[in-house]
Amino acid sequence: xxxxxxxxxxxxxxxxxxxxxxxxxxxxxxxxxxxxxxxxxxxxxxxxxxxxxxxxxxxxxxxxxxxxxxxxxxxxxxxxxxxxxxxxxxxxxxxxxxxxxxxxxxxxxxxxxxxxxxxxxxxxxxxxxxxxxxxxxxxxxxxxxxxxxxxxxxxxxxxxxxxxxxxxxxxxxxxxxxxxxxxxxxxxxxxxxxxxxxxxxxxxxxxxxxxxxxxxxxxxxxxxxxxxxxxxxxxxxxxxxxxxxxxxxxxxxxxxxxxxxxxxxxxxxxxxxxxxxxxxxxxxxxxxxxxxxxxxxxxxxxxxxxxxxxxxxxxxxxxxxxxxxxxxxxxxxxxxxxxxxxxxxxxxxxxxxxxxxxxxxxxxxxxxxxxxxxxxxxxxxxxxxxxxxxxxxxxxxxxxxxxxxxxxxxxxxxxxxxxxxxxxxxxxxxxxxxxxxxxxxxxxxxx
Amino acid sequence: xxxxxxxxxxxxxxxxxxxxxxxxxxxxxxxxxxxxxxxxxxxxxxxxxxxxxxxxxxxxxxxxxxxxxxxxxxxxxxxxxxxxxxxxxxxxxxxxxxxxxxxxxxxxxxxxxxxxxxxxxxxxxxxxxxxxxxxxxxxxxxxxxxxxxxxxxxxxxxxxxxxxxxxxxxxxx
Numbered sequence: 001x002x003x004x005x006x007x008x009x010x011x012x013x014x015x016x017x018x019x020x021x022x023x024x025x026x027x028x029x030x031x032x033x034x035x036x037x038x039x040x041x042x043x044x045x046x047x048x049x050x051x052x053x054x055x056x057x058x059x060x061x062x063x064x065x066x067x068x069x070x071x072x073x074x075x076x077x078x079x080x081x082x083x084x085x086x087x088x089x090x091x092x093x094x095x096x097x098x099x100x101x102x103x104x105x106x107x108x109x110x111x112x113x114x115x116x117x118x119x120x121x122x123x124x125x126x127x128x129x130x131x132x133x134x135x136x137x138x139x140x141x142x143x144x145x146x147x148x149x150x151x152x153x154x155x156x157x158x159x160x161x162x163x164x165x166x167x168x169x170x171x172x173x174x175x176x177x178x179x180x181x182x183x184x185x186x187x188x189x190x191x192x193x194x195x196x197x198x199x200x201x202x203x204x205x206x207x208x209x210x211x212x213x214x215x216x217x218x219x220x221x222x223x224x225x226x227x228x229x230x231x232x233x234x235x236x237x238x239x240x241x242x243x244x245x246x247x248x249x250x251x252x253x254x255x256x257x258x259x260x261x262x263x264x265x266x267x268x269x270x271x272x273x274x275x276x277x278x279x280x281x282x283x284x285x286x287x288x289x290x291x292x293x294x295x296x297x298x299x300x301x302x303x304x305x306x307x308x309x310x311x312x313x314x315x316x317x318x319x320x321x322x323x324x325x326x327x328x329x330x331x332x333x334x335x336x337x338x339x340x341x342x343x344x345x346x347x348x349x350x351x352x353x354x355x356x357x358x359x360x361x362x363x364x365x366x367x368x369x370x371x372x373x374x375x376x377x378x379x380x381x382x383x384x385x386x387x388x389x390x391x392x393x394x395x396x397x398x399x400x401x402x403x404x405x406x407x408x409x410x411x412x413x414x415x416x417x418x419x420x421x422x423x424x425x426x427x428x429x430x431x432x433x434x435x436x437x438x439x440x441x442x443x444x445x446x447x
Numbered sequence: 448x449x450x451x452x453x454x455x456x457x458x459x460x461x462x463x464x465x466x467x468x469x470x471x472x473x474x475x476x477x478x479x480x481x482x483x484x485x486x487x488x489x490x491x492x493x494x495x496x497x498x499x500x501x502x503x504x505x506x507x508x509x510x511x512x513x514x515x516x517x518x519x520x521x522x523x524x525x526x527x528x529x530x531x532x533x534x535x536x537x538x539x540x541x542x543x544x545x546x547x548x549x550x551x552x553x554x555x556x557x558x559x560x561x562x563x564x565x566x567x568x569x570x571x572x573x574x575x576x577x578x579x580x581x582x583x584x585x586x587x588x589x590x591x592x593x594x595x596x597x598x599x600x601x602x603x604x605x606x607x608x609x610x611x612x613x614x615x616x617x618x619x620x
Contacts, residue, residue, distance in 0.1 A: 090474035116473060178477055197477040228478045247478055280457055280493075283485045287478075334453075337486070338460055343479055 011445045012379060013391045015430070016070055018055070019438035021383065031434035033421055037101040037109065040425040043071055043432055044111060045439055046096025050080035052113055052166075054124060055439075071441055075124050077166040080115040092117050098183050100192070102205075110169070112192060116179040119194055121170035121205065127163045131155040175201050175211045182232045188239040195232035195244060202256075214262045215244060215254065230345075231291045238297065241266075245302055249286035253313065269311050271318045281333045281342060289345035294354040295426075301357055303348040306330060308359050310371070323369045323376065326361045328399045328410050341415050349424045360419025363408065364435045365395055381419060381433045381440040392442065451501075454494035461487040 020029065028049025035044050043055040056074035083092040093116055102110040108125040133155045137143050178196035185192045193214070194201050200215035215232075219225055227248040235241035240256045252265035273282070285305035293300045294310075299320070302309050306327060309319035325346075329336060336342040341362070348359040360366045361378070369376045378395045385392060398407035421434040429444035461483050468475060468483075 085474075088474070091472055093473040095473075179473070181478075225481060228481055230478065247481060280454075280486055280489050283489075284482045287482065334457070337457070340464075343482065 011391050012429075012431075012442045013389050013445050014386050015389075015441040015443045017383070017386050017438055017440050018053075018071075018073075025437045029437040031421060031437060031439060032095050032097065033099050034423040034432050034434045034439065035099045035101060035111075036423050036425055036432070037111075038103050038426060040427050040430070042074065042101070042109060043423070043441075044099045044101070045432075045434065046079065046099050046113055047437075048093075048095040050078055050082070050094030050096060050115065052077055052079045052096060052099065052111075052122070054109075075164040075166050077122070079113045079120060079122065079168075080118065083117070085117075097180060100183050100185050102185055103189055105189075112183050112185065114180050114183050114194065117173065117176055119172040119180070119183055119203075120168050121172070122166050123169045124164060124166045127165060128160060129157045130160045132158045170205065170208050172203055172208050172211070175203075178228075181230060184232060184234040184242070186234045186239050187237055191239075193232055193234060193242060195229050197228040200229065200232055200242075200244060200262075212260070214256065214260070216261065216263060230288050233291055233293055233300075236293050236295060236297045243291055243293070243300060245288035245291040247287040248283070249288055249304060251288065251291060251300070251302060251311065267313070267316050269316045269319075271309070277330075279333060281337055284337070284342050285333065290347040292348060292350060294350050295352065296354055299354065301348050301350065303346050303359055305342060305344075305346075308348050308357060308369070310357070321371065323357070323367075325359055325367050326365075326397070328397055332410065336415070339415060341418070344418055344420060346419075347421050349422055351424045351429070352427045356424075358422050358424060358431065360422055360433070362415050362418050363413040364417040364419055365397075366419045366422055366433055379442075381435040381438070381442075386440075389445070391445065451494055451497045454490040454497070457490040458487055458494065461490065 019031075026049075028047060028051075030048045031045050032048055033044075033046040036042070037044070041057045043057075045053050045055075047053075052075075053073060054075045055071035057071055058069040060069045079096055080094040082094045084090070085092055095115055096113050097116065098112075098114050100112045102112070102121075104110075108123050111122050111124070113120055113122060132139065133153050135144075135149060135152060135155075172194070176194065176196040176199070178198050180194055180196045182195040183192060190206075191202055191204050194203065194211075195215075198216065198218040199213055201211040202214050203211045215229070217227070217229065227246045227250075230245050230247055232242060232244035235243075241253060242256070243251055243253045245251045249270065251269040253267035253269070254262035255266045256262060258264070258266060273286070288302045288304050290303040291300060298313060300311050300313065302311065302319075303325075306329060307325055308323045310321040310323075312320045333342060346360050348357060350357055355372055356368055356370050358366060358368045364381045365378050366381065367376060367378050378397070379392045380395050393406075396404075396407045397413070398404060398409050403409050417435065419433055419435055423432045425431065431442050433440045433442065465480065465483055465487075468479060
């Protein structure tokens with residue numbers, strides 16, 4: 001079965017893989033977030049060690065125009081360091097939870113990166129010229145003896161090897177008591193929101209010593225706590241609208257024009273629970289791990305443990321589409337609870353035209369769903385299928401007793417190989433899939 | 448009864464996860480702790496409701512009474528959750544094998560600490576006495592922590608192991 005797209009049959013093939021091949025994976029190298037920028041030219045990854053690596057799309061080679069260009073390392077920098085909160089005797093992890101790009105306004109690129117407590121605005125700029133011929137210092141930068149300066153000259157800009165510099169321009173700190181799970185840039189390009197377990201703050205990109213608290217669900221008595229915020233996102237076009245999801249499987253849409261504190265939602269999205277599927281773990285698996293608006297702004301998608309749901313913003317009582325990611329795990333929830341996998345937070349993403357959605361699973365499998373044809377496909381990010389331009393073979397998990405050839409049984413799945421983070425190029429059919437410490441890039445084959 | 452044993456096992460696993468999460472890098476995670484406490488609540492409710500179904504004998508209820516709270520401030524709990532769990536117990540398991548009380552009592556006695564009665568206020572959420580010492584201490588973040596080995600079903604009876612009750616998981620934040 002061929003790939004997924006609106007109408008045409010695409011074939012996904014391997015393009016590149018980044019990262020070490022070692023079996024022994026260092027914890028710090030585990031990728032924790034992946035994000036394309038608005039043009040798709042740049043691809044950023046964050047890892048548990050607090051580093052950000054940015055890849056840039058190289059132009060297609062003139063000799064082989066039928067191949068898309070590759071992504072090569074553009075910049076690497078240490079975004080966050082481990083810190084220690086002395087007041088609470090707690091270590092603050094340097095793991096990058098989220099990266100969000102700002103729309104490009106000049107030659108430099110800007111992105112926001114966050115760990116559990118602090119958000120930073122990074123400027124990534126290129127330097128390909130340097131001034132030569134200073135009057136007061138020599139070529140090595142040493143000050144010249146005054147008596148040696150006998151004439152004045154104008155320094156000249158000479159080309160140099162391209163240098164990409166990353167510098168922290170703003171640090172937004174001390175605004176979150178709980179762990180930050182989301183950041184989202186507003187469509188006004190001036191503000192952004194950050195969300196932790198109980199609160200959402202609105203920031204101005206220029207102002208670091210102040211933020212507005214726009215949602216606060218902390219109860220007066222913490223013993224009464226029943227739900228936490230799990231994700232939040234700004235609407236792609238309406239700068240007054242944002243949504244946040246909860247651990248109870250609900251989504252609230254808020255309008256910032258209504259009140260300064262958006263504790264009262266404008267819309268409340270919840271699907272009634274199916275009473276026949278209740279178990280010990282119903283709460284855990286209904287907790288939403290990611291929420292993403294469609295590019296059109298008409299729909300939003302939520303990911304819970306077993307499924308992805310597409311919601312029409314105009315209909316609150318149920319999703320318009322539900323896709324099962326790995327329903328065969330429903331009978332294994334107890335084991336998944338014991339090995340902690342049930343707490344895994346999978347992300348989801350839309351393709352550029354909102355016709356397809358993608359999310360990850362276990363055994364380095366990831367799933368794509370075509371919203372128009374209702375077809376779905378399971379693919380694997382593995383070194384074995386990493387030959388250049390090799391077409392990815394669809395995978396299948398056997399759920400019945402009889403396992404067909406090429407199928408893999410549920411019990412053989414490797415639950416340590418999980419794909420939590422995926423990203424889809426905003427315009428083209430290029431996807432980035434993070435498998436532990438490796439980043440796989442797949443493209444469709446242009447025939 | 449299967450459900451009963453399953454509930455016990457899940458409860459024990461949850462408690463060991465709670466202990467383990469205290470020594471985790473980055474501190475206690477509120478979301479995870481909340482989910483753990485919800486699972487524990489479900490398991491505890493099912494466990495107790497299934498025991499109540501099977502155990503009308505006075506011998507069993509006597510040691511339980513000091514630990515169950517019928518009086519005292521109730522921890523406000525999400526009511527729909529408890530109701531759903533009760534109905535789930537009935538509907539899920541048609542298998543109603545009689546419990547082996549003697550076995551349980553013997554097991555429980557291993558874990559009962561000498562002080563059965565406590566003058567401390569006891570919330571309903573803390574009623575899980577069978578396989579935990581009922582001596583509770585409130586663990587504040589920053590205080591010395593005790594971590595139980597992962598996977599152990601028993602928080603061993605012993606001198607200074609602290610019990611964490613459900614209604615104190617979240618306020619620890």
